[in-house]
Amino acid sequence: MSNVLDDIRNLDPNDVGRWPATFRFGAIGVIFILAACLMVYFLVWKSKKPDLDRARAEEVTLTSTFEQKARKAANLDAYKAQLQEIERSFGAMLRKLPNKTEVPNLLTDISQQGAGAGLDQKLFQPGAQVNKDFYAELPIRMRLTGNFHSIGAFVSGIAALPRIVTLHNVTIAPVGRERGTDQLQLDVTAKTYRYLDDEEQAALKPAETASKKSSKKKKK
Numbered sequence: 001m002s003n004v005l006d007d008i009r010n011l012d013p014n015d016v017g018r019w020p021a022t023f024r025f026g027a028i029g030v031i032f033i034l035a036a037c038l039m040v041y042f043l044v045w046k047s048k049k050p051d052l053d054r055a056r057a058e059e060v061t062l063t064s065t066f067e068q069k070a071r072k073a074a075n076l077d078a079y080k081a082q083l084q085e086i087e088r089s090f091g092a093m094l095r096k097l098p099n100k101t102e103v104p105n106l107l108t109d110i111s112q113q114g115a116g117a118g119l120d121q122k123l124f125q126p127g128a129q130v131n132k133d134f135y136a137e138l139p140i141r142m143r144l145t146g147n148f149h150s151i152g153a154f155v156s157g158i159a160a161l162p163r164i165v166t167l168h169n170v171t172i173a174p175v176g177r178e179r180g181t182d183q184l185q186l187d188v189t190a191k192t193y194r195y196l197d198d199e200e201q202a203a204l205k206p207a208e209t210a211s212k213k214s215s216k217k218k219k220k
Contacts, residue, residue: 103138106163106192110140113161117153119146119186127189131196139168140190145175147182158190165192 072079107126114121123143130137144154151172158165168189175183 102163103192103194106161106165107138107140109161109163110142110158110165110190110192113154113157114142114144117146117157118150119144119154122185129194134196136194136196138192138194140192142186142188142190144186144188145183146186148184151184151186154186163192165190167191 111121111124121142121144123141125141127139127141130139144151146154155167158167168191169187171187173185173187175185
């Protein structure tokens with residue numbers, strides 16, 4: 001072993017022709033291997049590296065997608081139960097929306113809330129119906145006067161109605177300029193909501209389509 005090491009140390013890199021045959025063939029083999037590696041790198045590896053990078057990125061994306069779907073699959077029963085609960089809640093909300101025949105009675109109930117709370121009704125003005133996807137908004141402008149506690153009782157009475165009624169654009173101001181008066185004026189827009197039946201929803205779709213086309217034309 002020491003003789004081989006001595007031979008390697010005695011090799012003259014400037015005079016390869018005098019090297020022993022074993023070392024010459026070994027050097028040629030090393031050079032050939034290095035050249036082959038360089039050719040593989042430049043001709044194969046370097047040209048295919050972008051494809052490999054894309055494949056690795058796609059693998060990461062597919063792995064992430066698979067993990068997400070696996071989690072969803074594992075929680076499928078929970079999602080189904082949640083969907084059923086949402087459907088029950090949605091059905092309960094729909095039942096709180098009056099139909100066409102119930103709207104007049106609901107308007108009467110809203111009007112009577114003010115009288116029942118001891119307020120003096122100055123204005124009760126139903127506005128035009130505003131159609132949405134599957135329901136319609138029915139705004140009512142109201143002006144009521146009374147003391148603070150009566151206004152509070154009116155708001156509580158509206159909230160306790162079995163149908164959905166919301167209050168908007170609320171303004172409260174003193175009545176007159178006399179000092180010591182406890183009379184307040186309440187200006188408010190009460191909104192109730194009505195469920196649109198199948199015929200009304202079907203009639204609403206062509207109008208929505210025409211409105212969207214008109215909006216696109218204006219933008220152009």
